[in-house]
Amino acid sequence: MKLSFQHDIPSFSGNFIIPVFETGPNHLVPIEFYGVSVPSKVFYGKANEIYAIEKYDNVHLFIGLGKTPDYKSVVTMFRRAAHKYPEFFNKAVLIDLPNGLEPQLVSALVSGLKLGTYKIGHFKNEKPHPITNSDFALTINNYKSEEAFLQKALILADAQLQCMQWVDLPPNVVTPEYMAKAGTDLANETQFQATVLDKNALQELGMGALLAVGQGSKNDARLLVLELNPEAEGKHYALVGKGVTFDTGGLNIKTAGMQFMKSDMAGAAAVVATMHYLAKSDSKKRVTAVVPLCENAVDAASLKPSAVIEAFNKKTIEIIDTDAEGRLILADALAYLIAKHKPDVIVDIATLTGSSVATFGYECGALFTNNVDLEFALRSAGNQVGEKLWPLPLWSAYDPDISSDIADVRNYSGKPIAGAITAAKFLEYFTDKHEAWAHLDIAGVAFGDSEFAKFKHATAFGVNLLSTFIENH
Incomplete structure (x- = not known):
């Protein structure tokens, strides 16, 4: 155009x-x-x-x-x-x-x-x-x-279109390797740096949670790391996107709606697309993105309920439910990000829980943070571009729901209540008490029905929100 x-x-x-x-x-x-x-x-x-x-x-x-x-x-x-x-x-x-x-x-x-x-x-x-x-x-x-303002609108739309394509393509195309290559290809086109950690590198790092989720799949897990303006002064922003390219639920297999689980990497797609937009629009902000990628498949080698695994930060996790897998790969990604890159501000984004859908329907994403300024900035960015967020608590009263007798923490409370909150509490455990971390649960808004297709499809929720947040913050 x-x-x-x-x-x-x-x-x-x-x-x-x-x-x-x-x-x-x-x-x-x-x-x-x-x-x-x-x-x-x-x-x-x-x-x-x-x-x-x-x-x-x-x-x-x-x-x-x-x-x-x-x-x-x-x-x-x-x-x-x-x-x-x-x-x-x-x-x-x-x-x-x-x-x-x-x-x-x-x-x-x-x-x-x-x-x-x-x-x-x-x-x-x-x-x-x-x-x-x-x-x-x-x-x-x-x-x-300014004419440049509208040129950036076209760049944004291109990033959103790319995000939608990734999420809508089938899982036999979009594998962990595919998404890792997509990130590196975009990096080669623009000005950010890309690093892909394969299975061997993940084993050497001790990223046991990410590897455990992916161990039942023939498509090995990857960790994609993208860096924009790594030498820039000012605040260092970080994005983490859940990239489960297909989620069967594992041995706790899903009983309905599995055909839509190609969308369980919508958080990863939004993060990579956001990096694409920031680079193409010549952003001067320093931004690091960490994207854990895997498939949650059913196999003889699949992760078992009651197993105990060790995450990157050496914390042990009791597996109550293998379908609570997104929080496992995010836990490793967050711990790795904080230890290796030391960002000032962290936002993770994930299609994490059905509980967030039960709470908000399809109108907004769930926002979790203990940082009032960060909450205001994210909600303001979302309201500005029509990608709304609403806060839910991270009160210590929910801590017992993730406590374990046999390990440091368990991945699921086992209760039919407060699912989005306890998932966020699990992630919080791996943030090393970071003062400016926010978690966005976008399960209800990343993939849904609209007039533009007959069946459920990608929305690119998060691309405009994250881009606007970083530009304005």
Whole structure:
């Protein structure tokens, strides 16, 4: 996509998108656009409404913004337009911005159009969306802010598209090795460094929790480490993403919904995509990402309930449930990160528990931290971009739920209550009391239903949130 800017509509040749703030069905003055008139009884800018009219051999697409649009709603509106009307974009397109549309919402508009090109049929012979053509021209009229801001919106959308593809691809394609290579390939394209630790390296380091989860699979575990601006001054940020590329539950095998467990690496995908965005947008922040990758498979060698394993930090873990595996690989990743890289701020992100879905449904991710400033910064970033978080407690009252008679800690309380909280308490045990650590449980928002596919699919939740948090913090 080629992005350009102008203030001379009569000289433009192509199709037009006209975003419109809501007026009312009884508004006396029709919506006018260079000889095209739309009476309010037909269209008055109500949110999510689209009205198309052809005149002067060009199609004019009027899109209703509503009265007070927010970032997420604008992204969805324009993703819908690109998704439903791909033929409209066979010509060059000009968007005539209404007065009063904030730059943040203009960036949402641009990102939404790019996201509308996503097609989940990765194994179908489908024509690519016209917007993906390198010569497609999108012209923005009446834009009064920095042009680089919108270029970053396109970079962000590219990162989100990559995240969605990784999560939606099947597990016979997306293996631990595949994701490790994806991270190194992106590093080679941009300015961050990538290191992949294979099974032998993990054994030498003593990453027993990660290795234990992956020991039942023919696809060996990996640890992907990405570093952006490692010599930069200022705060050192760190991201950790759960990367279980397929989760059967292990010997505590899942009894329903296993076909969706290719999405159990959505946290890893969000972290790698975030690093891609930060590098491509020339971020000056110092960021380290640690991504544990494995499969939780059923085999004679699989981890057994009641086994005791040793994590990277030499703490022992009693295995109560092999389907509580995500917290095991995150425990090793967090302990490794803190010991080897010593970051100032840590955020881990994972599709960790069904309990978070039972609590919040599909509206927001669960946020755990004891750092008030970090909580505020993450929630503010999420609210800004429509990826909401809501806090749950890490009270010491929950400590007994992860205590063990035979080991230092156990991986599951065995109780049908407070599952997201006790999982977060387990992770906290491996953070060495870090003063600025946050855990995001995104099980309800990383993969779900929407108008853009028939069945559940990836949302790229976390990419915009983490990127915005790091940029603004």
